[in-house]
Amino acid sequence: MDSSVASRKCHGDSSAAPVRVLVTGGDGFIGQHLVELLLGRGYEVTATMLGEAPTDGTLSRAARAAAEWTRLDVRDADAVASVVTAARPRRIFHLAGFSSGAEASLRSRDALAVNGAGTLSLVEAAARASGDVQTVVVAGSADSYGRGGRGPVGERTPLRPLSVYGATKAAQDVLARGVGAALGVPVVVARLFPLLGPGQRPAFALPSFCRRALAIRRGTTEPRLAVGNLDVARDFTDVRDGVRALADIADLDGTPDMAYNVCSGVATKIRRLLEWVLERAEIEPEIVRDPALVRRGEPEAVVGDPKRLRAATGWRAKRDLRACAHATLDWVAGSGGA
Template identity: 25%
Template sequence: MMKVFLTGAGGFIGRNLIKKLHEQNIEVLGCDNTGGRDDIKKISLLDYDELKKQIAEFQPDTVIHLAAIALAIYGNTSEIYNVNVVGTEILLKVLSEVCKNKVKLILISTAGVYGNQSEEFYHEDLPFNPANHYSYSKMVTEYMLRQHPDLEFTIVRPFNIIGVGQRQVFLIPKLVEHFAKKSRELHVGNLKPERDYVDINYCVYILSELAQRNDMKHSIYNICSGVGHSVEDIIEILAEYSGHNPEIVVDPAFVRKNEVWRMVGDPTRLLDFVNGKKCSDFRKTLIDMYEYSKNNMI
């Protein structure tokens, strides 16, 4: 039986990925800061000794490194670099020291490493141009892999992953909640920036394929749909479907000073890897999130 070690296992992507891997009869050992399940241990990425002990005992075939502080607006800059950069270096060191066979590492980076670009669709060969500390930290982790030639690695750059069960600290679930509650006012930042939104089920499908297959032609893959939507588009879809039209207030507190105005991925490389299987329709995912939020309001 194939064995996968998964960091950040208790997060949005992690929870869905564990379910997907279990469905495929893959043994999974996850870690995060909370634990609470037999297959998820409470281990900090910064705890070298415990991380080394667990990985040495488990001897994974593949490691999927999801754990990170992933909010672009997270206020504690030093903690971003401590967890995302120092934590990754500790993980890489442990893998080099204790894995008896050559382990495959899937590093989850971010499309944020591209920042603002002149290209309409962001392909994997574009130069780095990160616009916030989270994206800078992920750029550093990509460079760090070059110091570990003993590891076989694939870098994944997800665009905006969305779906049922996502925390409301992120834009889409926050908008969905306001429409489900029929809030009279909706406070937002810039309305014009376009993002490439990807359904969580497609994301974990891609990650499970990368974990199991060895026929990758490239070392870096976007996870994207190739279609962009602005905040205006999202509000329009939710208003049309729900029949609710809140007052839209552009709040300076939510306006980013260093905005990336369009971030839409080029899925060419990804689609070649999965034989043309595309992401599900954005509108369907958005409506699924709305219906779930409406039916599960406290």
């Protein structure tokens, strides 16, 4: 790593006590991958969940047992405060929230209560933790940018969301950094461009393609796939690279009230994801465009600029997206949910 990379906080050595961290939404798609990574790096992890500790998904049995699990609905400010007080974290990774644009559109008030007010409650709880919290990393979204602009979207691009989900994530972004600055809490927002990989819910494009491809391969449905606009291009990253970026951001010194794009800097068409899935499934179904699946007004291409994150941490997306698509199909096939 060159001299341009900023110094990082040491996350412990063999003679030091493990650093305590809190992961909200630890039972989710990104959360499970992050919990696995943090435990592997030697952190002491408390993770929150809405229901029971995850028994499916991607978290290994050993990691599930090593983490301390606690139920939390971030809409309950008192419960948020109690969890932060009990966990006594040095670092907080805030992942709990609505992650689906479709669900956010159907439940807009709930989405704002979770993504906005829930984040506010967390930052306030961190402020009351008497300086014990060194860093709060909030999982933001590239949807906050909306169309972005010409060329790669940088962190200075204005937040001009085009959807209910994007609006709630923009509100979360502004609230987290603004309230954090006002209360003296070091908050950093990681603006995640779309993450892919094993464990993602079928509401999203890649796992949906996988489920339907496997049904065709088994012969339980006709060899025909209805799709939306396959020429939409997004800046996709493997979730395992994404959580590595979150952990690296938390290691930084001197980053309060900062935002970092987590992205590869390369746009990939949805069509390529589908091709990789069909390649792995070894099928050639008829592809039919369904106008009902086309989202109105969505930008044709959104690609992020990762220079700020690279300069600060040296992070780069390392995992191949084709291999990621193959791994996702294999996971869906083996998860029992195919």
